Amino acid sequence: MNILYDERIDGVLPNVDKAALLKALQQEVPDLDILWREEELKPYECDGLSAYRTTPMLVALPRQLEQVQALLRLCHARNVPVVARGAGTGLSGGALPLDKGVLLVMVRFNNILQIDPAARTARVQPGVRNLAISQAAAPFGLYYAPDPSSQIACSIGGNVAENAGGVHCLKYGLTVHNLLKLEVLTLEGEHLTLGADSLDAPGFDLLALFTGSEGLLGIITEVTVKLLPKPQVAKVLLASFDSVEKAGRAVAEIIAAGIIPGGLEMMDNLAIRAAEDFIHAGYPVDAEAILLCELDGVEADVHDDCERVREVLQTAGASEVRQARDEAERVRFWAGRKNAFPAIGRLSPDYYCMDGTIPRRELPGVLKGIASLAHEYGLRVANVFHAGDGNMHPLILFDANQPGELERAEALGGKILELCVKVGGSITGEHGVGREKINQMCAQFNSDELTLFHAVKAAFDPKGLLNPGKNIPTLHRCAEFGAMHIHAGQLPFPELERF
Amino acid sequence: MNILYDERIDGVLPNVDKAALLKALQQEVPDLDILWREEELKPYECDGLSAYRTTPMLVALPRQLEQVQALLRLCHARNVPVVARGAGTGLSGGALPLDKGVLLVMVRFNNILQIDPAARTARVQPGVRNLAISQAAAPFGLYYAPDPSSQIACSIGGNVAENAGGVHCLKYGLTVHNLLKLEVLTLEGEHLTLGADSLDAPGFDLLALFTGSEGLLGIITEVTVKLLPKPQVAKVLLASFDSVEKAGRAVAEIIAAGIIPGGLEMMDNLAIRAAEDFIHAGYPVDAEAILLCELDGVEADVHDDCERVREVLQTAGASEVRQARDEAERVRFWAGRKNAFPAIGRLSPDYYCMDGTIPRRELPGVLKGIASLAHEYGLRVANVFHAGDGNMHPLILFDANQPGELERAEALGGKILELCVKVGGSITGEHGVGREKINQMCAQFNSDELTLFHAVKAAFDPKGLLNPGKNIPTLHRCAEFGAMHIHAGQLPFPELERF
Numbered sequence: 001m002n003i004l005y006d007e008r009i010d011g012v013l014p015n016v017d018k019a020a021l022l023k024a025l026q027q028e029v030p031d032l033d034i035l036w037r038e039e040e041l042k043p044y045e046c047d048g049l050s051a052y053r054t055t056p057m058l059v060a061l062p063r064q065l066e067q068v069q070a071l072l073r074l075c076h077a078r079n080v081p082v083v084a085r086g087a088g089t090g091l092s093g094g095a096l097p098l099d100k101g102v103l104l105v106m107v108r109f110n111n112i113l114q115i116d117p118a119a120r121t122a123r124v125q126p127g128v129r130n131l132a133i134s135q136a137a138a139p140f141g142l143y144y145a146p147d148p149s150s151q152i153a154c155s156i157g158g159n160v161a162e163n164a165g166g167v168h169c170l171k172y173g174l175t176v177h178n179l180l181k182l183e184v185l186t187l188e189g190e191h192l193t194l195g196a197d198s199l200d201a202p203g204f205d206l207l208a209l210f211t212g213s214e215g216l217l218g219i220i221t222e223v224t225v226k227l228l229p230k231p232q233v234a235k236v237l238l239a240s241f242d243s244v245e246k247a248g249r250a251v252a253e254i255i256a257a258g259i260i261p262g263g264l265e266m267m268d269n270l271a272i273r274a275a276e277d278f279i280h281a282g283y284p285v286d287a288e289a290i291l292l293c294e295l296d297g298v299e300a301d302v303h304d305d306c307e308r309v310r311e312v313l314q315t316a317g318a319s320e321v322r323q324a325r326d327e328a329e330r331v332r333f334w335a336g337r338k339n340a341f342p343a344i345g346r347l348s349p350d351y352y353c354m355d356g357t358i359p360r361r362e363l364p365g366v367l368k369g370i371a372s373l374a375h376e377y378g379l380r381v382a383n384v385f386h387a388g389d390g391n392m393h394p395l396i397l398f399d400a401n402q403p404g405e406l407e408r409a410e411a412l413g414g415k416i417l418e419l420c421v422k423v424g425g426s427i428t429g430e431h432g433v434g435r436e437k438i439n440q441m442c443a444q445f446n447s448d449e450l451t452l453f454h455a456v457k458a459a460f461d462p463k464g465l466l467n468p469g470k471n472i473p474t475l476h477r478c479a480e481f482g483a484m485h486i487h488a489g490q491l492p493f494p495e496l497e498r499f
Numbered sequence: 500m501n502i503l504y505d506e507r508i509d510g511v512l513p514n515v516d517k518a519a520l521l522k523a524l525q526q527e528v529p530d531l532d533i534l535w536r537e538e539e540l541k542p543y544e545c546d547g548l549s550a551y552r553t554t555p556m557l558v559a560l561p562r563q564l565e566q567v568q569a570l571l572r573l574c575h576a577r578n579v580p581v582v583a584r585g586a587g588t589g590l591s592g593g594a595l596p597l598d599k600g601v602l603l604v605m606v607r608f609n610n611i612l613q614i615d616p617a618a619r620t621a622r623v624q625p626g627v628r629n630l631a632i633s634q635a636a637a638p639f640g641l642y643y644a645p646d647p648s649s650q651i652a653c654s655i656g657g658n659v660a661e662n663a664g665g666v667h668c669l670k671y672g673l674t675v676h677n678l679l680k681l682e683v684l685t686l687e688g689e690h691l692t693l694g695a696d697s698l699d700a701p702g703f704d705l706l707a708l709f710t711g712s713e714g715l716l717g718i719i720t721e722v723t724v725k726l727l728p729k730p731q732v733a734k735v736l737l738a739s740f741d742s743v744e745k746a747g748r749a750v751a752e753i754i755a756a757g758i759i760p761g762g763l764e765m766m767d768n769l770a771i772r773a774a775e776d777f778i779h780a781g782y783p784v785d786a787e788a789i790l791l792c793e794l795d796g797v798e799a800d801v802h803d804d805c806e807r808v809r810e811v812l813q814t815a816g817a818s819e820v821r822q823a824r825d826e827a828e829r830v831r832f833w834a835g836r837k838n839a840f841p842a843i844g845r846l847s848p849d850y851y852c853m854d855g856t857i858p859r860r861e862l863p864g865v866l867k868g869i870a871s872l873a874h875e876y877g878l879r880v881a882n883v884f885h886a887g888d889g890n891m892h893p894l895i896l897f898d899a900n901q902p903g904e905l906e907r908a909e910a911l912g913g914k915i916l917e918l919c920v921k922v923g924g925s926i927t928g929e930h931g932v933g934r935e936k937i938n939q940m941c942a943q944f945n946s947d948e949l950t951l952f953h954a955v956k957a958a959f960d961p962k963g964l965l966n967p968g969k970n971i972p973t974l975h976r977c978a979e980f981g982a983m984h985i986h987a988g989q990l991p992f993p994e995l996e997r998f
Contacts, residue, residue: 118755118860141757163704176704177676190947197923198856198889202932202943203971204716204955205662205675208707217703229757256617258640258728300799357697361617390697424696433701444701448689452958456703459954472702 014079016100018057021080025058029070035059044103047088047095048150051352052435056083056097063108065185065221072219073189075102081465082187084215086127086158089150091353092434094162094214094470101468104219106157112136113222119197120227121180126157126220130164133225142227145172148430149338157220163212165430167263167337170388171296172228174430176211183222184210187461197224209456214432215467217460231296234262235306236330239318240287244268244371244383247289248363250316251387254293255360257312259305262296264388268367270347271340271382271395278343281336282329284320291318291387292337340384341395348380348397352409356417358425360390369419370394377412379405391429392420418443433471441471442478450475513578515599517556520579524557528569534558543602546587546594547649550851551934555582555596562607564684564720571718572688574601580964581686583714585626585657588649590852591933593661593713593969600967603718605656611635612721618696619726620679625656625719629663632724641726644671647929648837656719662711664929666762666836669887670795671727673929675710682721683709686960696723708955713931714966716959730795733761734805735829738817739786743767743870743882746788747862749815750886753792754859756811758804761795763887767866769846770839770881770894777842780835781828783819790817790886791836839883840894847879847896851908854936855919856928859889868918869893876911878904890928891919917942932970940970941977949974 022036035041036058045053062068075082081101088095097103109125112132116122117140122133130151134143147166148154154164160182163175172178181195195207210217241247247266254264267275268289276283283290291313295305306323313321324330336343344351358366367383374381380397394416398409417427417440427433427440445453453472457464521535534540535557544552561567574581580600587594596602608624611631615621616639621632629650633642646665647653653663659681662674671677680694694706709716740746746765753763766774767788775782782789790812794804805822812820823829835842843850857865866882873880879896893915897908916926916939926932926939944952952971956963 116860118751119858120754173676176707186947186951192948192951196856196925197858198925198928201925202927202936202940203948203952204712205707205710206951206955208675208704209955211704213703252617255619298800298803300803301797304797304799357695359618359696361615426695426697426700428701429697437701441701448685449691449702452685452691452705453702455958456705456708456955459951459958 014100016057016078016080021078022058024074024078025060025071028074029067032067032071033061035061044085044088044097044105047085047090047093049091049093049096049434049436052093052096054097054099056103057099057101059103059105061105061108068104068219068221069185069189071102071104072185072187075465076187076189076463079463079465081468083467084161084219086155086161087129087153089154090158090162090434091355091431092162092428092436094432094434094467095158096435096470098468106219107155109157109221115140115227117142121197121224122227123222123224124156126160126223127155130154130156130159137227141230143230144225145178145228146175149341156223156225160211160220160223161213161215162432163430165386165389165391167265167386169430170264170386171260171262176208178226179207179211179223180226181224182207182210182220184218184220186218187463187466192218195224212432214434214471216457216471217466231262232298233302234294234296234330235302236292236294236324236333237306237309237313238283238322238324238333239291239293239313240284240320241289241291241317242287242319244289244367245364246317247291248367248387250291250313250318251363252360253312253316254309255388257308259295259309261293261309261388263292263294264386265292265337266290266383266385266387267337267340268383270380271344271384274343274347274382275336275340278346279332279336279339281332283336287319292333337384344382344395344397349399349401350397350409352396352398352413354392354394354396354413354416355429355431356392356394356420356425356427357429358390358392358420358423360388362423362425363387363390366392366419366423370416373412373415373419377408379408379412381412386429389429390425414440435470438470438473438477441473447475447478450478513599515556515577515579520577521557523573523577524559524570527573528566531566531570532560534560543584543587543596543604546584546589546592548590548592548595548933548935551592551595553596553598555602556598556600558602558604560604560607567603567718567720568684568688570601570603571684571686574964575686575688575962578962578964580967582966583660583718585654585660586628586652588653589657589661589931589933590854591661591927591931591935593931593933593966594657595934595969597967605718606654608656608720614639614726616641620696620723621726622721622723623655625659625722626654629653629655629658636726640729642729643677643724644727645674645677648840655722655724659710659719659722660712660714661931662929664885664888664890666764666885668929669763669885670759670761675707677725678706678710678722679725680723681706681709681719683717683719685717686962686965691717694723711931713933713970715956715970716965730761731797732801733793733795733829734801735791735793735823735832736805736808736812737782737821737823737832738790738792738812739783739819740788740790740816741786741818743788743866744863745816746790747866747886749790749812749817750862751859752811752815753808754887756807758794758808760792760808760887762791762793763885764791764836765789765882765884765886766836766839767882769879770843770883773842773846773881774835774839777845778831778835778838780831782835786818791832836883843881843894843896848898848900849896849908851895851897851912853891853893853895853912853915854927854930855891855893855916855924857889857891857919857922857924859887861922861924862886862889865891865918865922869915872911872914872918876907878907878911880911885928888928889924913939934969937969937972937976940972946974946977949977
């Protein structure tokens with residue numbers, strides 16, 4: 001199902017002769033594994049956003065740095081676009097291949113090079129899975145904090161490329177906050193070190209610039225992450241509310257009370273029912289919304305914070321507040337949340353997952369706005385999200401086999417993102433822009449800002465061959481799209497109506 | 500005293516006719532306050548690094564955004580270099596004026612625009628003093644965490660430009676970790692919004708790129724910072740050691756034990772004696788080194804952590820561990836540390852403050868190396884530093900009136916920074932590169948990396964008129980300097996001998 005496939009690729013990609021490229025690669029990098037037959041290429045036609053599919057021209061599966069370097073140099077010399085891919089779990093089509101380009105799959109770089117407990121760092125290859133880092137660090141009482149829901153499968157290189165978040169990023173930050181150093185290769189095959197083993201590196205902060213750049217600036221070949229000591233204890237509270245607005249207000253009040261939970265997640269009735277039906281987590285199926293609030297740290301501290309949070313929740317109008325009685329119940333509470341997406345998948349033939357981020361204070365109003373938009377478009381929307389950091393994941397339920405539903409879902413999704421931008425938020429929290437949200441970037445940034453992005457891109461990749469058509473739209477695309485520009489967070493913007 | 504003045508300015512700056520520029524400014528921006536007489540310009544000839552002095556051609560003191568914009572456009576059109584300056588407390592000559600350029604002083608932009616306790620943010624103009632933000636947030640139980648020693652005077656715009664740190668950045672991060680959004684103007688007068696009110700903004704992370712860019716990319720016109728709830732309680736421990744190496748090891752062990760102190764500072768005997776003589780803080784003057792370790796948070800937590808830290812310190816060989824008995828003693832303990840620089844100033848006619856950062860595990864070895872280098876060069880070095888994050892401030896004592904001492908001090912400083920780079924550290928922690936450490940940047944980065952810095956610079960400022968000669972050296976300068984390149988953290992590098 002290609003629900004949102006957009007066949008335009010920005011700019012004019014050079015024509016590449018597949019046979020000639022394959023021959024050149026086989027000659028110049030003879031030990032490099034290359035897939036080129038149609039049936040071999042098929043599994044790589046999409047990442048976690050299966051709505052977009054393109055068969056890559058060639059897939060390269062290098063094992064050594066020298067192979068990557070030689071491949072990049074060859075593609076640079078021959079003007080062949082290169083799309084990098086890790087585990088392919090991304091949700092915005094950031095690793096969507098090009099039919100005129102090479103898909104560079106980095107999964108075989110999967111060694112943990114060093115765990116340094118004194119410096120509290122791990123030095124790993126980009127194909128190492130997120131969870132594998134924490135597992136390797138566990139014997140030292142350490143772990144790697146960012147935990148996207150796909151952490152069992154997703155690779156750290158992809159996490160860096162998308163600046164991945166997770167349930168715990170409210171307290172522990174996004175990927176960028178948990179990195180020390182990157183080794184990267186430019187398309188010209190130059191080797192760069194970004195960041196340093198120490199806290200702050202001089203010069204421009206290219207480490208942060210590179211993080212979340214979605215494969216547009218270079219290829220990640222090594223990652224040094226920070227490790228954290230595992231908290232002594234973690235407790236979770238489950239609060240029920242008779243309205244989503246009340247739950248939204250409670251979130252803002254917990255934060256305003258000076259408490260920083262390890263995780264603070266919200267689900268609305270549709271999501272609660274779906275998850276309960278699937279996982280039997282013990283959720284209150286009659287509640288309009290629930291909050292899951294995890295507190296972690298040392299025993300005494302967590303005990304005090306639980307009491308304070310309970311008080312805030314009750315004052316905010318929670319109809320019930322329960323603390324998980326034991327570790328088994330705590331795990332069950334989280335299992336419901338972590339499986340909410342597949343649970344929704346059982347309710348509806350298709351769903352479309354949004355990823356807007358808004359200032360916390362806007363939660364109640366935006367939730368109300370989403371409900372009213374859903375009603376207007378005649379579609380159901382389930383809300384499951386990282387409430388603490390204002391990162392919303394509205395899931396639009398639809399059936400692509402019903403005429404017009406797909407279009408309505410897309411239109412509703414656009415309206416929801418507009419709403420996020422309108423209240424000073426942004427069109428993506430942790431899933432990235434990729435291919436999916438490239439049009440909305442025209443709404444998020446003005447032409448001066450986009451021009452600057454292109455100039456920064458050109459500093460790394462003057463030929464524009466790295467992952468073209470993702471993340472940063474061309475001005476041409478924005479113009480075609482309606483040249484709409486809402487300056488970040490400013491109100492009012494009647495231009496929105498042109499969206 | 501121009502101890503380290505370097506009369507070379509990178510690149511060829513255009514010749515500017517002062518009278519013509521003044522006339523044009525007076526005509527096109529009639530309400531802009533401009534200083535142009537020699538005696539008016541004198542107070543602006545240096546920032547906090549008084550060793551470097553240059554009289555600016557003109558000083559502009561705008562009050563309104565439109566004046567800044569008009570000034571920038573005019574300078575851009577006429578190819579006039581522009582150096583931005585906040586409070587002028589920087590320690591690396593980042594705001595050193597150019598005799599062929601305009602010094603743009605932003606101190607009059609000193610309004611706190613908004614404190615939002617629910618979002619825990621403050622929106623301020625760039626000339627607002629660091630401490631003034633915390634004072635304005637205090638009624639809400641909030642504060643702004645980064646606290647450079649100059650916080651009573653330094654401005655937030657300068658903090659952003661230098662990515663300032665402070666005593667508490669081990670726990671709470673550098674400036675970049677405490678920012679949400681910047682409004683900036685390019686030299687062409689274009690207005691850009693970097694970052695967003697929400698946690699993560701899409702597109703490249705230009706907010707982080709801009710932070711610490713030392714005035715090379717644009718002019719900061721508004722800053723939105725994160726605020727934190729004030730910790731309930733703070734306690735400080737003072738530990739004495741009979742060797743600096745032991746104290747260095749204790750630092751690594753506190754961190755390895757999973758404790759993150761609010762502050763973790765170290766002073767050696769020379770610094771202890773100087774501070775005690777000046778402040779009467781109650782320091783043990785016979786100790787070879789002391790550690791000050793502050794623990795903050797909720798009461799029970801801090802109590803437990805104090806006990807754990809005490810144990811680690813004793814195991815690490817501390818000869819004495821004292822906890823400040825009351826708030827007055829706690830403040831006294833910190834006053835000694837915070838006044839260590841002026842205290843050293845009473846011991847020696849001149850001193851030269853270094854700012855290297857190293858991985859924590861290297862502390863004992865580097866301290867030993869500094870002692871041995873000091874002996875070799877026949878100069879005294881006092882060590883006062885942010886031990887917890889490996890940010891060292893060795894102070895080289897010398898007398899510029901003694902023939903040859905200045906040169907020996909400079910050479911010793913260079914050797915100490917080399918040592919930092921050699922163990923995987925960097926040439927600056929929190930003071931920035933500025934004018935002072937521009938040669939050492941040739942040691943920190945290779946020519947590919949420097950070329951990339953220049954390309955990023957060109958994306959923002961193609962004419963290279965913003966703060967030329969600071970932060971990023973030209974390749975020409977590096978070649979002249981000996982073309983030395985040590986790839987970050989790699990060993991061995993015999994090239995160091997050419998330094």
